[in-house]
Amino acid sequence: MPNDVERADELADFLCFSVYEAGHAFNQLYRELLAELGLTYPQYLVMTLLWRRDDRSVKDLGLKLGLASNTLTPLLKRLESNGLIGRRRDPADERSVRIVLTKAGRDLKARAKIVPERVAEATGLTQAELAELAETLRRLRSTLSERAPG
């Protein structure tokens, strides 16, 4: 990619390539780290949420991850068939499906402990830089998704 970016629209294209590539790079990194745990990146994100708090609805997971049931249902079925979670209808509201960790799912938390450590290390960034970048992206994402309130 050329470095002679000058105008805002070229910068936007440059940023767009950068975000695209950074996403790929993170995906690749997580893929390698998660391979021995038998998890994909999105599956790891779901497990992370469940390790923080168990027994969530599909809806709740979807809100945290920005995903709907069309993505989550198949993903959760894979986690279920891998023995990491259980899925059952909420007796109090049969529309809702509650996701709970199995023992294997809870036990995986300890083995997954090294993942964020390795990621932090691989970025080569200081804690302060990590925090700043994450916050910048978080704000950028807010700005982008507030636009066009469709």
Added chain:
Amino acid sequence: MPNDVERADELADFLCFSVYEAGHAFNQLYRELLAELGLTYPQYLVMTLLWRRDDRSVKDLGLKLGLASNTLTPLLKRLESNGLIGRRRDPADERSVRIVLTKAGRDLKARAKIVPERVAEATGLTQAELAELAETLRRLRSTLSERAPG
């Protein structure tokens, strides 16, 4: 997502969610902007490269985008069947396939001009901030992909 991130490994998880979401947000934004052009985000990236310089090999496009033929070949066939590009074997090296813009593909460049403008606008960032963020992500991506030179 909680804001009480303190240790580097929690920051890494926080960053990972942020990158994941920022990627989604960009995808979403581009999807809306590109819908009227009949392009997807990766297709737009390919077209952008071809608008900069026409007549590239699949290999070259792949190097620029970090994609291999398993992703590019079907994508390029879609662009071809939409009449935006042509694909032909390089007579000088029959292993290689050259991608060239059709008239419709070249004409689309003018209509696509507003895309990066809208994106720059939607980020709500100044030119300086755009440039800095893009450069940070570019460096992060370099660091991440240089690790483990597999």
Added chain:
DNA sequence: TGCGATTCAATCGCGCGCGATTTAATTACC
């Protein structure tokens, strides 16, 4: 010249993302 190694594109299989639709349960309101 011949033959193994390399390179490039294509193909296969699987797991996301997501717009759109469907089905079932619950809520709101008359």
Added chain:
DNA sequence: GGTAATTAAATCGCGCGCGATTGAATCGCA
């Protein structure tokens, strides 16, 4: 209480990403 509107998951279709493999063309080297 009955019906319409809403809500939650599931399903369908398609387009990426990507590890792995295949097949054809080219290169390297004796």
